[in-house]
Amino acid sequence: MLFYIVLAVLAYFVFKGMKVEYIGVYPQPNLMSYFKTFFIYSLIQLRKWKAAKDAKNAGNAVAGSTKEAGYGVKSTQDVAKLEAAQDLESEPLAIDAVLFTGGSQDGRYMVISAARRQNNVLQCIFTIHIPGLGTLTHPNHPDTTLIQAPGETGWCAGGIELKPVVPMKKWSIKYKGDMILEMESGGSKLCQVALTGEYNSDLEYFDFDSDMEPLVVARAMAREVWDRQYFQRIRGAHQNHYEQFGILKANVLIDQEEYKLDLSVMRDHTHGSSRDWRLMHRYGLHNFTTRSGLKGFLGVISQPETFSHLELGYIYTPDKVKQPVQEVDLDLWKLGEGGLDPSDCGFRFKAGGKWYQVQVEVLKKVEVMFGENWEARVIERFCRYKINDEAGWGVSEWEYRHREGKNKNTSCYTEVSSEQVLTREASFEQIDDTMNETLVVVEDIQDSDKESVSSKERSKASNSSSSGSSSSDSSSEEDK
Template sequence: MFWDLILPLFIPAALVLFFRILNKPYKPAIFGVYQQRNKFFWIKYIFMYLILSFRQLVNHIRRILAVETGKSSDGVQHVHKQDEVLENKYYLGDHAQAIDAVYLNGCNKDGDAVICGIARRPKHVVDAFLFLKVKGEDLLLSPELPDTYQEQVTIEEGYYRVKGLEIANFIPMRTWKLTYNGDMKVRNDTEKTVKVELELTWSAVFSHFNYDTQMSPKSMARDLAKEKWSRGYFKLLKKFHQTHYEQMGVLEGTVTIDGKDHTINIPCVRDHSFGPFRDWKTFHRYVYHFIFLENGDCMAIGSVCQPAVLSHLTIGYLCRQSDQSVLPVEFCDFQLYQHGEHQILPKDYGFCFEAGGKTYAVRVQVDDEETFYIGKSREAKFYERWCSVEINGVKGSACVEWHYNNVQANSKRKNE
């Protein structure tokens, strides 16, 4: 009896609601770039959340089965086979935009800092750079900076090595080596060079974080659901995909500058990214915070804008010293369009993020910065910014990387 009364009312109401949603206009993208929540957002969110959660569960089960069936080590005393494979050099093949890149970034409250990256590209081209700061000394730059485009000689091919700079794996997911022997420029007097010998060892403190398998399904689904879906969209998403993982540790060793020895001991993140396609022209911008707190916690939090596939992607994780856990960032209110969209970068700002069921309030104060470019035609511009931070009352240091698409700026310079 009840349904006989309700059903005639329910069906028309449902039809009205359906067509109202169907005809609802799309909200325009902010600045013509950043997509907003639109109709069907929650349907798309739930659908994608279920898929991503299922994928994550399948990967977890596969890792356990690999150990139980003897196809991998136990993951405690040894490195899981799946993780060991990640540390191998990537075969670039015939892909014109293929990449295989390694990167180190660390700093401390005393002013010591090291940033180094070497990205292998086809035809024995690399994008490579080194920034070095030791207490009481000026910032030192590798000779090619602010450019990074270089070509390897025969003996360097196939390695993360160029012109005296090298990053090499020693023990997978445990130890890497960073060495350099050559001249470096003094930031405040680029005509002056100093002789630098550097031999540093990076050692893992936390387990690695693989963006392919460990990102929060909630966060990823939320960002994907904002985009306009089509068959072409998902083809492009697959094309742009690359494997990227990071690991927090310690970088220590000796740096000799013009015969004077300095000891380096700093918290430091290491990353490795590779895949058949990376074109910096497809990125609009990103901001990525590498944060090292005095209580031993480390974290990476940022936002990426690659308009063709993800106009806003929240990335990051928290490494918690108290229990050695590595937790994905589930939410962050840092919005790119609110911070430095037109390359007027803030010097003092804040944001909040959630990880492990807890909210963290971050305050960032910029102390120093330097710029450089990636690509033969300078298609990507980067700001490396060394900062003081405070999170929930705990102080620390950070290096924050701000990237901007530089293609339009280059075009303007050429036309002038």
């Protein structure tokens, strides 16, 4: 009987877990995490095996419905269905978003994205950097919210038009309208811009529902406290997401002067019933291309309601082999936790059983805000990379939870000063208060110790002085 009681208690702690958090946000692994990791890893592998078996029996049919997808299972095998604009249904926080982001070896960069939301809202990012000229941004920035005009459908609004042409092969990218140019020579001006581009790829897409390394997902889930509400949250927050690298070539007319873009870009497509920026604490993501043709996307996401520390990503080797990332050695709490993203940092990641050392140098930043009340601050960072000492280029995207509301005077070029610290979670404030109280106590103890030491030193000095006087008097008497 005692054996079963002990077993039940052990099982409770294994599956519920004991959550020890770093600075109130990032849970750290403990002994029970290993058991939980093995359990989730086994479940994901079982789901992958069953989905593969079902897909084989059904030919090229659906391997899993949208609601059943994720954790080893694709939402569908039909790429035409994947690439099409998805039904937002009646979910108030539903999202259907596409993104193209990347750069070239000669220092040209572009980020263009469009996220379909309810009520004809399209949340967009559009920025281009051309060396010698400057950085162009959409005139609506830093706000990203655009409203589609009557007749506009899909990913079209505010002059932006993103359309799939051949599923997983070709997309059309267009823009026509004003943009604000921050000139390298100084100052800024309004320009008329027309961009016509085409994205092409022959690479296999990476489906985060089915292609992620199971052990990475298992480790992330094992950090969390398990209960029924937790598993309901991760199911409710799940988004179908896939990515692909390719080449984007475009002609850009800026006040009738022509420029050409030939960029290695990462594109993605996300669809889900709920994206609530208020739940996201922060993330740090990187995409890069090297001279040899190594391409990669990876980073860490912190969304405490579901995954407080989720490592994710993949690479394409120079011979176009797709490999999931097995580990990302990047601790967010060590890099810009207060709101100032690092302009120069290093970390490492593992893919295909091989470790890669990464060095990042940020050349230029553009900040935009997401949400009705600007709940998220997203920083697009144009970067130079070194991957195992090989030169590369790409775009890094960092995000922070924003709690200061809208500020119409905010510039998308405004740098965050080292003194500026964003408002943190209540737990952060409690930790800060606790730390301050601790410092006060330490300072009081130190002051007390100093007074004690000073008192002792004065006493010793006094004794020494008295002793010296006596010795001096004795010597005088002897001399006499």
